[in-house]
Amino acid sequence: MLPNVLRLHPDDSVVTAIRDLAEGEQLCADGLLPKVSVRQPIAFGHKVAIRAIACGEHVIKYGASIGVAVADIAPGEHVHTQNLASVRGDASR
């Protein structure tokens, strides 16, 4: 199976789709990934959780925090503005 996502750092809790993914597709990347199927269609360039992320937990990409989860996120779920918020860019935080 050809890789359909990229994991940029071993600590990352999300991966990035390198093509459009259909609901139910299994994630595949160079290096080990847990068995995860996507829960909804994911557009090229968008992020998918590869493990459960609790509300309030930092989301990790490039091995660093890209913000905090504002909802519980299940493995295979699209991670974007609906469930991830910036800490640095929001005046209310």
Next chain:
Amino acid sequence: MSNTTFDGYLRPDGSVGVRNIVAVIPSCGCAQHVARMIAAAVPGAAVVDYSGGCGETAADLNVATHLLAQMGRHPNVIASLVVSLGCEGLDARDLSARIAEGWAPTELLVIQEMGGTRKTIDRGVEIVRGFVENVADYQRTSCPASSLTVGLECGGSDATSGLAANPSLGVMADLLVAEGGRAILPETSELLGAEHILMDRAATPDLASQIERVVKACERELKATGEDMTGKQPSPGNIRGGITTVEEKALGDVLKGGSTPVVDVLTYGQPPRQPGLSFMDTPGNDLASVTGLAAAGCQVIVFTTGRGNPMGNAIAPVLKVTGNPATYARMSEDMDVNAGEVVEGKATVTEMGERIWELVLATASGQETAAERTGHQEFMMLRKGPLY
């Protein structure tokens, strides 16, 4: 250190140009039309399209005068004409005098003294034609890569910027620095959340605290607006492209600086003081940032763009690198490098970085960029204060 060279123009002051441009510089927005008409009438002339110059704070006018003077003294510029209205806040005579301190000839025309639009345009065209005729005096000679200053810009980002284009540009930056050249990493607002990476690479503890100070000041300014930065940083296009937060954008953005130590922290438009990678405090706004890079003396700027930004600059050629294969296919006339091959597994980041470096050298030797072919000459001066 190896001996990589390119064919540039060795200037009398020892600097090296990669283009022979006659710059037409309006000293205020009211002189913009006349300056544009003059530049448009003469092939080889370009307008440094400044729109401020009046009703601004003294601090902003100082920065503008300083940067416009640097544009006039840029190594890619062989002569310049300053076009003044006559009653603007910016001191055009001071600007003209500062440009005249350099080696290249410069003239000043004042619209109110010339007797209006047409008379100024006619005289301006005459002057600029005379300057352009001197182009034949300049011949390219072999110049060391260490004489290059290259700006590392990114704009219209999407998720591929951090996956492909920026890491490839980082490889290019490392190659340039290994040759003894100067690389400038701009865009403070796009470092929020990734400043620790640059601070860890700061050449001295003092530089690390300078980086922190500059980034914190930017964050304070942004938060003082009371606005959530979402929707601005990242921009709506960034968000559609898969970037969710400013931290995520920053972590992808900082990769374009490569892996060498940060040797200096520069103010907006300040020329680098030493070889290596310098960080410049600029806005994330692409036009204002590229203007700062050009004013600092970058002979070439490399601009990574996932969504596809076609912009260029009047003085410094701007190379476009996209990490998104679809953007390359859709906007190929505006793109110079398809780093999307990295995403598709057809090339490695190292190979792509080497390809960008070869293209930087070819561009410095005279090869046209996509933005030059399509006539892009954008310009925007940073303004911090209010307009009165």
